[in-house]
Amino acid sequence: MDMLMIQEKINQVKKGDQSAYEDVVNHFQHRIYHHCYRMIGNVHEAEELAQEAFIRAYVNIHSFDNNRKFSTWLYRIATNVTIDRLRKKKPDFYLDAEIPHADGLDMYTQLPNDDRLPDEEVEGLELKRYIYQEISNLSPIYRTIIILRYLEEFSLKEISEILDIPLGTVKTRIHRARETLRKKLRNV
């Protein structure tokens, strides 16, 4: 579906057509779920939060301004829902490098391991996991911005819309986050 089709579906949803929303959820489900997963680091919570985001979007669909991009609005809801959850967790939760993936549910350990991977790929996975770990160790504000910018490739302007903060603030935060990660990753 292109943007015009999404816009049309949203108009139908606004008129009360729930089945049009099915297409919208189908279209965005993987991205929103992955976004929540990247931020929370746990598949169960990611599923719950992504569902919550879609439900909130539906309930508040009338506050969506058709002149704006729906995906941006949806990411904003998903981000807010997830940041709320992160804030309710113990503050040291995300500062501890070991805890977030101790349940073994992160995406890298989920990969099938019946085929033994060549050493290079194992190293690649280890590296990915390490990088993700370092992103997870950032506080929610910086983590969100790094995920949006580098893992999801949003422009700085789009990020300022998703997070509803000025462009200058986005830049300041992204600079700080890059510096933090530079120190963590320079010996990799």
Add this chain to the structure above:
Amino acid sequence: MDCKEEAVDLMHTYLDGDITKEEEDTLRKHLEHCEDCQKHFHELNRTVTLLQTKDEMKAPKDFTKQVLQQLPAEKKHMKYTRWLRSHPILTAAAVFVLFFMGSLVSAWSEENKLVVSKEEHLIIEGDTVIVPEGETVSGDLVVKNGKLIIDGIVDGNVTLINSMLVEDIDETGLLASAGEVNGELKNVDQMFEWVWYNIKQTFHDVFSFKTIQ
């Protein structure tokens, strides 16, 4: 040039794609002479490259279904509207059938004179048929387009067509039937009314559909 303040700021400006031609020249010239900044710049670029690792993840299989199940119920008329809109030929056929049935029904109900299958032992007052107390009506009794009060006994089946059984309400507010029916009591009009009600409802939805369009 101050490394920490200016040079590093320019590196980030560069990484954000905001750097001007002059700024880029300034940065390049500085990097040629400053090893610390070269290292810093290299690390930053490498960090960005490392962060840009692609991966994909899919939502669980029944994700959409789960979401839809949790949505608040949509307004009823929308379901009809959507159905009607997505089935234009069936809708045309349905509208025809409804009009056809509607005219049948109204033809039927125009014939609304009281009809009673027998008159023996009965009192008839306007559209009300009374089985008086102490009387016994033997055989089946059919009442159409009227009201029936049974104070006595009907020794057979009672069929009410488009009619109502009037029951006395005693002081306790409970329905109490003074008389008795020694057969089956069939109430055709309940079903009839139900059908009629539904047709009227559907008509209503059809028309509101038209006004929505």
